[in-house]
Amino acid sequence: MRGVWAIARKDFQSELRSKEAINASVSFALVILLIFSFAFEPTADETRAIAGGLLWIAFAFAGALILNRSFARELQNDCLDAVIASPIAGWELFLGKALASFLLLLVVELICFPVFSIFYGVNLTKAFWPLLLVLILGTWALTALGVTFAALTVNIRLRELMLPLLLYPALSPALMASMTLTTSLLTAGVFGANDQPWLRLLVGFDVIFTALALALIEFVLVL
Template sequence: MTPGCCTGCTPNWVAREHRLFAMRTLRQAISVARKDLAIEFRTKESLNAAGAFAIVILLLFSFAFDPAAEAVREIGGGLLWLVFAFAGALVFNRGFARELPNECLDALLSSPLSASSLLIGKAMASFVLLLGVEAVSLAVFGIFYDMRWWIQPWQLAAVFVLATWGIATLGAVFGALTVNLRLRELMLPIIIYPLLIPLLIAAIELTNGLFSAEPLKPDQLLWGRVLIVFDIVFTALALALAETILVN
């Protein structure tokens, strides 16, 4: 303990160690994310698949109901987030699976990287890819369905960032959990969609609210809290269980 400090305080050196550890984890996570993004931008495996899939689903929705109807504006948020959730599964399936050939995952795990930085790095890469798919889908959605989505752009961007981080974190965790399983592509959606329900409800409610010309009402703002709580809780759980999921 630092001399002169009261007994209940965290000593300065402990706080400094924690800060250094957090910074090191973040730096390592960014390295992993940059590696994944470099591979992805070179091969465009999941980006092309997820983007094409999202656009096909948006096209198919137009046959399910009249795309010019006023009702579409009220359910626009729901349509979009379903598309993002489906496209996300394609991104997450590739996240850890691309490390399987040549024992790359074992090499990463035996490197000085911590398991938590590997998991968060994978989540960051999926987050960037999914945001890219969402940006393209949103533009296509605006054109196909004559939707003015840019009325409240900053709030919409905040909702997209918060919700996409939640989806990416869960996707990275369960992508890691299912990477060695038979029927990996089937197992991942079965596991993550029920878990994503609170996040999707919140994102849909907020997006529908933001598509209208009126500012968000207080009861709609509660959904922002759900998104923040979801992100904090599941990021904390992912960090706490990273060693268990990846290493042990």
């Protein structure tokens, strides 16, 4: 695990210094939420019914900016070669990158939550803990898949375009689950009986794609 902490620490430290990805991501997410608030009548019940969808669309789009940087950050000065030549395992590199991206995404989401609450007149406190659970599970799904595809596309010139093209279709089951569960919590305040399969799907997605990424990352990085 030594490599995991070293990579996560370095990525987090680099990002906090440059603030390149996090500034872009927060601004983008807030702009999306603002534009949607113009497009829909924010206080209407129908809007609340699609609130989970709006929130996760903002998170997914803004998240791509952070995920793109996770491996692109290593291209400067050929740092990726220096890291791959070091004795850390591929899975340690993946987990370190994923952990840093996950924390950065959570920061973006936690900044967006109160803004969303104000724009759309939604009370987030009545289902805060279940919402946090969905947020963590959904964000990990976005991170696990996003960091894997970021590694796959890091040497492609159009990586900023390729990452979303690969990520969003593959992420759609997890996104649908997160959207449905978030909407359910924002309208009813608790998980309903119909939500259990979505919750199981989200957990299953996280486990399967994390395991796949851990197993395949070495082959992705060293060809």
